[in-house]
Amino acid sequence: MLASNAPVYTAKTLAQALQLRADHPEAVLLAGGTDVMVFLEADRLEAPAFLNLWGCEGLHGISEDGRKIGALCTWAELKEHPALPMALRACARTVGAAQIQARGTVGGNIANASPAGDSLPLWLAADARFTLQSLRGRREVAASDFFLGYRKTALAADEILVDIQLPVQKGELYYKKVGTRLAQAISKVVLGAYVHQEGGVVRELRVALGAVAPVPLRCRALEEALVGGPVRPELAALVHQDIRPIDDVRSSAHYRAKVAENILRTWLGSLRGC
Amino acid sequence: MMSIGKAVVRTDGRAKVTGQAIYVDDLRPEGCLYGATVRSERAHARILGIDLDPSFDWTDITVVTAEDIPGENVVALMTDDQPVLVDGECRHVMEAVALVAAPTRERALQAAHRVQVRYEELPVLLDPAQAENSPIHIFGTDNVFKRLVIDRGTSTGMGVVHKATYHTSLAEQLYIEPQGMLAIPEKDGSLTIIGSLQCPYYIHKALKRVLGHSRFHVVQAVTGGGFGGKEEFPSMVAAHATLLAIKSGRPVKMIYRRDEDLRASTKRHPAIIQITSECTPEGELLSWDARIIVDGGAYNTLTPVVLSRLVLHVTGPYRIPKVHLEGVAVATHTPPNGAYRGFGAPQAQWAVERHMDRIARELGIDPLELRRKNLLKDGDLTATGGVLHDTAAFLVLEEALEAARAPLLQRAPPPGAGIAHWKRGRGLALAFHGCGFTGNGESWLKGKAALELVGSDLRILTGSTDIGQGTDTIFPQIVASELGIPVERVSMAPHDTAQVPDSGPTVASRTTMVVGSVVQSCAKKLRLALQAETGLASNNFAELLAARNSDAVLKVEHVYEPDASIRWNDADYSGDAYPTYGWSANIVDLEVDPDTGEIRYLRLVTATDVGRAIHPVLVSGQIEGGALQALGWANLEEVVRDxxxxxxxxxxxxxxxxxxxxxxxxxxxxxxxxxAAGPFGAKGVGELPLDAPAAAAAAALEQALGLVLDDLPMTPERVLLAMERGHAA
Structure with a gap:
């Protein structure tokens, strides 16, 4: 239920946040609250305490070149930022609806690590790096090493996700969300992909899917089969070697698998002749 | 002065838009407790005990079980089979077993979790197709709530036969405001019940039995939508809040959380409809045989009436010389299904329109031409032998076709859709809808309304509620137009059983057409009364008012007088099943992503016969809202059960x-x-918008992908499966 008697510690600066995080490792991090409040209302969260980061200095802002995104940036900020990849801006527009986009943060989406998190495959596809910080120091973790298991991440109990860094891209990012309706939709399948071709040969390829396994994951078999050769849409079925979809209340394993293959085939088909 | 046909300002608009409207959960009387419901976790079980966890502090908690009911343990509606609280045996999950009330909502929910129910499991029947012959008995000895047969001839053996079975699915009404009731014990020993509801007198009738007295009144709070979901179910919620209020001696508020509301409240009846038709090679219908099974859930509620409306609409708006219709509504150990906008007619016309498309496909005839060949017109007979008048089937069809000629609006592709090879399709579906109660319902009901002259202003008193559809706006329009005065001078009395007469329930597309006509008659009576009082023969209301010497409140009442041209024989189900019908044509344009099975609706053209649009904006809003509900039923909504x-x-x-x-x-x-008998010619229109859009979407999907889907819902998962099967075949 929404009422909670748990203490709420509020950090105004990054230094305070790191200290509070070290002092209260049991505290649930609270940013925009768009996941936390839903869990509370559904009686699915036992929170002994909250560490409120909303408004905390030092975690905001998108760099002018679009390469660094503060963890507390909201989807509303992302969708308007001209330097960000179009795929990322499109993703921002699919999150919840306007109200959720105004509160929900990029860092929250990543740290919450829902298998269906709308943005997660994009970070994998973009080869993004996450900056994690604690009183012990700073470190960078590649997005592909961050998601360890169902809602488990590489964040240590005393760490906070500070920002996301996007490398310089030669190729194109692609995003597709399959969520059945156009707003307030939770992904049934979500695809983030990146390709760089030269003279009809795939030089770089990263294909990542969400909502088809306990973690967002790279489709390594498909990537390996395609890199170094031409785009071959007919190999889309290789996706089944990496994904592990399930039946649940939202959809079926069969649907998720079939859709993952279909949308990949269509995307690969669109790349021919690029 | 004539406000009929004008979009006057809706009376509830400002308060709702500015957040000033007071819903039941906004009320917080002093000392108010919060109620919560302990519900069964078994589909069928004997209750061996209801235990309070001794480790929990119960000092500030009120607990109610069936033993605390002062009157009868029954939710009085059609039959007396449904208890207010389980007494001995639960017959579906989420059935109310006990109630608790506490000073805070959180504590009430905690307490409800600490009430432990011990069960002895009993055999369970969940499949409606097995119900009639099952050794497990839920209702009577055959689990049949109602059987209905209309037999006006059988197959001629001369025509082309088409036969198929169609399924429709459960659906939730999904009013924005969840179920909620507040019961207040008054100092004089009486009770006030305030809540979110459609039918104050249903609750009044039910509570009288539960309490064993009638020292209470029922008041409608501002209600955030009903769609049938607040027709009969609120009687249960009201009884629960009242029982807690009596035992605690305090006001008790019972507000459902959305999850509880979805699990516990009534849904649209799922139906299995098999149609065998016979027509000439050119597509002229000769005979029509329909066999229907409707799942009513564990209790009767309104199921027999839903079945009746379903059967009476299962020939669609078509002329068929010989019909044989057999419907059966059965019991299963599932939460009871109940009223939902359309009340059986959408299920029926899903099957009819899918079947018409099947005939067209198999005969190689244009589906539009097939419909034109068979559409009903004035003078034709209905399935029950009623003679049709004021039909509009052709008019709405041609109007919709004309409107659909306009090019589709260009829309930006939705964000996140990526690359998709969208396939487009267009589909048509038609419907009719009987306005008002079925058969002699209105004659039995005798809906009443009253009108008061207070000073120079008028006040309408009806039990018909405004649940967002605009009743409180259009009734004043009707009175003002009849008397030739500005609509601002007419107001509505609160929908409070202590003040207003029983106008019948706010259901069945009857409020405007039936109660509106009673309200109009009240206005006429008031004019007559003023003429008598003043001795003036004038029809001018201002003159009559000016000639009045008295300040006394003048009150007139009127009781519904059945349309004398309507004949109905309930014994053999023949004659005019409804006083009149509304007609509707729907054209859906959609596109579908063949990779995902996702449907995107591009345009819905509707042409709807409303008799007379008393408030064109409100009625258009009703049509569009109902149509969107139908489109959601078509491809999105699916109740997943454990x-x-x-x-x-x-x-x-x-x-x-x-x-x-x-x-x-x-x-x-x-x-x-x-x-002719509707106010200024108005027909009922509340439910008609839900009848046909789903079938139009199915026809459009068929054109887009070459797939035939005969079952609802057409979720992306089912569309994709059908595509795979199609390719395999």
């Missing part, structure tokens, strides 16, 4: 209804073929 029959997707993130972004462009055309 092995006990309990709804698993009990949140708005996983019981998927369309959002405003999913709504297509809507082109809404109104046709006015008046019904």
């Amino acid at each position: 092995q006990h029959g309990c709804m698993r997707n009990d949140r708005l993130t996983n019981y998927i209804i369309p959002t405003s972004l999913d709504a297509p462009e809507m082109v809404t055309r109104l046709i006015e073929v008046p019904y």
Whole structure:
């Protein structure tokens, strides 16, 4: 239920946040609250305490070149930022609806690590790096090493996700969300992909899917089969070697698998002749 | 002065838009407790005990079980089979077993979790197709709530036969405001019941039996939508709040959380409809045989009436010389199904329109031409032998076709859709809808309304509620127009059983047409009364008022007088099943992503015969809202149940209804073929918008992908499966 008697510690600066995080490792991090409040209302969260980061200095802002995104940036900020990849801006527009986009943060989406998190495959596809910080120091973790298991991440109990860094891209990012309706939709399948071709040969390829396994994951078999050769849409079925979809209340394993293959085939088909 | 046909300002608009409207959960009387319900977790079980966890502090908690009921343990409606609280044996999951009340909502929910129910499991029947012959008995000895046969001839053996079975699915009404009731014990020993509801007198009738007295009144709070979901179910919620209020001696508020509301409240009846038709090679219908099974759930509620309306609409708006219709509504150990906008007619016309498309496909005839060949017109007979008048089937069809000639609006592709090879399709579906109660319902009911002259202003008193559809706006329009005065001078009395007469329930597309006509008669009576009082023969209201010497409140009442031209024989189900019908044509344009099976609606053109549009904006809004509900039923909404029959997707993130972004462009055309006995010619229109859009979407999907889907819902998962099967074949 929404009422909670748990203490709420509020950090105004990054230094305070790191200290509070070290002092209260049991505290649930609270940013925009768009996941936390839903869990509370559904009686699915036992929170002994909250560490409120909303408004905390030092975690905001998108760099002018679009390469660094503060963890507390909201989807509303992302969708308007001209330097960000179009795929990322499109993703921002699919999150919840306007109200959720105004509160929900990029860092929250990543740290919450829902298998269906709308943005997660994009970070994998973009080869993004996450900056994690604690009183012990700073470190960078590649997005592909961050998601360890169902809602488990590489964040240590005393760490906070500070920002996301996007490398310089030669190729194109692609995003597709399959969520059945156009707003307030939770992904049934979500695809983030990146390709760089030269003279009809795939030089770089990263294909990542969400909502088809306990973690967002790279489709390594498909990537390996395609890199170094031409785009071959007919190999889309290789996706089944990496994904592990399930039946649940939202959809079926069969649907998720079939859709993952279909949308990949269509995307690969669109790349021919690029 | 004539406000009929004008979009006057809706009376509830300002308060709702500015957040000033007071819903039941906004009321906080002093000392108010919060109620919560302990519910069964078994589909069928003997209750061996209800235990209070001794480790919990119960000092500030009120607990109610069946033993605390002062009167009868029954939710009085059609039959007396449903208890207010389980007494001995539960017959579906989420059935109310006990009640608790506490000073805070949180504590009430905690307490409810600490009430432990011990069960002895009993055999369970969940499949409606097995119900009639099952050794497990839920209702009577054959689990049949109602059987209905209409036999006006059988197959001629001369025509082309088409036969298929169609399924429709459960659906939730999904009013924005969940179920909620507040019961207040008054100092004089009486009770006030305030809540979110459609039918104050249903609750009054039910509570009288539960309490064993009638020292209470029922008041409608501002109600955030009903769609049938607040027709009969609020009687249960009201009884629960009242029982807690009596035992605690304090006001008790019972507000459902959305998840509880979805799991516990009534849904649209699922139906299995088999149609065998016979027609000439050119497509002229000769005979029509329909066999229907409707799942009523564990208790009767309104199921027999739903079945009746379903059967009476299962020939669609078509002329068929010989019909044989057999419907049976059965019991299963699932939460009772109940009223939902359309009340059986959408299920029926899903099957009819899918079947018409089947005939067209198999005969190689254009589906539009097939319909034109068979559409009903004035003078034709209905399935029950009633003679039709003021029909508009052809008018609405031609109007919709004309409107659909306009090019589709260009829309930006939705964000996140990526690359998709969208396939487009267009589909047509038609419907009719009987206005008002079935058969002699209105004659038995005798709906009443009253009108008061207070000073120079008028006040309408009816039990018909405004649940968002605009009753409180259009009744004043009717009175003002009849008397030739500005609509601002007419107001509505609170919908309070202590003040207003029983106008009958706010259901069945009857409020405007039936109660509106009673209200209009009240205005006429008031004029007569003023003429008598003043001795003036004038019809001018201002003159009559000016001639009045008295300040006394003048009150007139009127009782519904059945339309004398209507004949109905309930014994053999023959004659005019409804006083008149509304007619509707729907054209859906959609596109579908063959990779995902996702449908995007582009445009819905509707042409609807409303008799007379008393308030064109409100009626268009009703049509568009109902149509969007139908489109959601078509491809999004699916109740997922566990092995006990309990709804698993009990949140708005996983019981998927369309959002405003999913709504297509809507082109809404109104046709006015008046019904003589309706106020200014108005017909009922509340439910008709839900009848045909789903079938139009199916036809459009068929054109887009070459797939025939005969079962609802057409979720992306089912569309994709059908595509795979199609390719395999």
